Amino acid sequence: MEIRDDFRHKGLRNKLVQHLRGKGITDEAVLKAIGTVPRHLFMESSFIRFSYADKAFPIGAGQTISQPYTVAFQTQLLEVERFQKVLEVGTGSGYQTAVLLELGAIVYTIERQRELFLKTQSFLPLLGYKAYFFFGDGYEGLPAYAPFDRILVTAAADKIPQNLVLQLKPGGRMVVPVGNDKLQTMTLIEKITDEDIRITEHGTFSFVPMLPGRVS
Ligand code: SAH
Numbered sequence: 001m002e003i004r005d006d007f008r009h010k011g012l013r014n015k016l017v018q019h020l021r022g023k024g025i026t027d028e029a030v031l032k033a034i035g036t037v038p039r040h041l042f043m044e045s046s047f048i049r050f051s052y053a054d055k056a057f058p059i060g061a062g063q064t065i066s067q068p069y070t071v072a073f074q075t076q077l078l079e080v081e082r083f084q085k086v087l088e089v090g091t092g093s094g095y096q097t098a099v100l101l102e103l104g105a106i107v108y109t110i111e112r113q114r115e116l117f118l119k120t121q122s123f124l125p126l127l128g129y130k131a132y133f134f135f136g137d138g139y140e141g142l143p144a145y146a147p148f149d150r151i152l153v154t155a156a157a158d159k160i161p162q163n164l165v166l167q168l169k170p171g172g173r174m175v176v177p178v179g180n181d182k183l184q185t186m187t188l189i190e191k192i193t194d195e196d197i198r199i200t201e202h203g204t205f206s207f208v209p210m211l212p213g214r215v216s
Contacts, residue, residue: 033102089138155210
């Protein structure tokens with residue numbers, strides 16, 4: 001694969017950023033990250049020309065790279081700060097991982113599809129993006145590396161994954177789409193203290209399902 005990012009790609013990204021502003025994304029750091037990450041390099045070759053369209057696309061193994069608006073919305077809601085420890089569930093193409101890294105997060109990312117785990121683990125470092133990659137079941141999280149400041153789930157959970165809530169630091173935030181296999185409610189879980197947990201809902205989205213176990 002050729003790693004090439006030129007002024008045309010940059011121009012398309014600037015347009016995408018304007019589009020996201022128009023749809024209500026206001027966090028400048030998030031917009032800057034989306035304006036920086038070369039999304040076309042995360043796409044399968046047959047879809048490259050649509051890289052900066054605000055749509056989801058197939059990435060293999062029956063999975064998708066999330067729509068840029070969805071990535072921006074989830075990331076904005078997460079309120080990531082530099083040097084925070086972030087757990088991402090659903091590595092997929094690694095695009096969302098790269099956006100989190102651009103924000104200065106220390107990213108632990110977990111994927112249940114071996115093929116995608118291997119591909120993204122070797123690809124992201126080629127772009128200079130360094131994350132910790134895990135092949136496993138995101139429903140279990142990463143107890144050995146917990147607690148996390150932020151947890152971002154990028155697949156549709158049927159209910160709030162309680163193991164993940166346990167792996168959140170007091171003061172931490174977790175963003176997870178919760179619902180059925182068609183539509184989910186973007187859910188924010190704020191752990192004020194271990195006993196005081198606030199749950200708020202932030203609109204409707206559509207993700208591929210979060211499934212238990214690993215696939216080799
Ligand atoms: N963040 C990704 C989105 C990929 S789609 C991107 O930017 O490209 C969601 C991903 O979650 C898929 O790759 C799917 O295999 C993965 N997934 C689903 N259930 C999971 C689970 N229990 N643990 C880890 N990953 C899971």
